[in-house]
Amino acid sequence: MKFQGTEAYVATDDLKVAVNAAITLQRPLLVKGEPGTGKTELARQVSQALGLRMIEWNIKSTTRAAQGLYEYDAVSRLRDSQLGDDRVHDVRNYIRPGKLWQAFDSDDQVVLLIDEIDKADIEFPNDLLQELDRMEFHVYETGETIRAKQRPVIIITSNNEKELPDAFLRRCFFHYIQFPDMETLKKIVEVHHPGIKEALLTTALTQFYEIRDQQGLKKKPSTSEVLDWLKLILAEDLAPEDLRAGATDALPKLHGALLKNEQDVHLFERLAFMARRQR
Incomplete structure (x- = not known):
């Protein structure tokens, strides 16, 4: 499985090498560069070129790493218990899978885009270290472990607004998109x-x-x-x-x-x- 660019995306030789190296190493590809240099579009084009579905996680300043795993809606469960709803007896009814869960649970390999990771809190990358490394995480409310059925192709973009932790960088293959000549x-x-x-x-x-x-x-x-x-x-x-x-x-x-x-x-x-x- 090799990325060679697409008709709609001009990829330089070093960018193609970076994408294919990350796929071979089964590591996230961390892409940095000026805003507007095609970092997000790269993930879409890799998805199209390789024929893989893309799951997109757009990071904001308020985004927490745990939201990428799942969210437990305790408020809805409390309300349903007060109303006598039978759904309350199964905690799974109140767990909403996040983008990582969706990627891990897919029967087919997908491209997972974690877009603009530098917008989040400085601890955000560290909070995802184990999940991205082991390709699994634990759901405490149900006691189950969610493991990736197929390891996704992970592309992470950053506009370099803040430095990322060294431990996180060690787990990624890095590429900086130079401004084109x-x-x-x-x-x-x-x-x-x-x-x-x-x-x-x-x-x-x-x-x-x-x-x-x-x-x-x-x-x-x-x-x-x-x-x-x-x-x-x-x-x-x-x-x-x-x-x-x-x-x-x-x-x-x-x-x-x-x-x-x-x-x-x-x-x-x-x-x-x-x-x-x-x-």
Whole structure:
């Protein structure tokens, strides 16, 4: 079972190696990188390429590790006992399986995505160590042990907002998605906007990389943002000359797709003002 990328996802050679190494080692693949570089989409494409169902666990700041195993609804059981409901005699009626339980209980192998693990509390990764390592966990209310019928392909993403514990990192195969170079980004654009004219694409991407490389930029625009920008450029039927003019006389054309805070907008306004004064 090898991942070779898909028609809808341009995977670099080192990313393919990382995915296949994690599958071979039967370890979670921890993927880091800037927001918008395709980390979440990677899991979806691995699922599609390997023909495996995907289970997605989106992590929030309030998410607890135990929720990935199961949740016991004691409040509902108490209410049902007060109402004399017969369901109350079987505790299983009040246990809701989490995403890990669903992945472990699947008869077929699945891809389990644990998305943006760095959003959760710092103890969250440590609380999953044993479960991910042993592929099993204990349900205290019923006394049963849930073991993985088929070891899932686990992909964990992180935006690097906080450091992950060393013990957790030891159990993962790690890959950092570098921001794509010009040629790779052209291939990505071709997937999403096939047939875009070479002159327009080259001019747009040259300007895009100049924006990303600008000193003092608070948030660099990402891959997803340049795709949105190009979609707007095509919708407005802009020519390369329009983009060149915008680069020297004012803010970049349709800059709201690329610059996402007032500090960066002010930075480019100042640069444009200084450029006009020097003429």
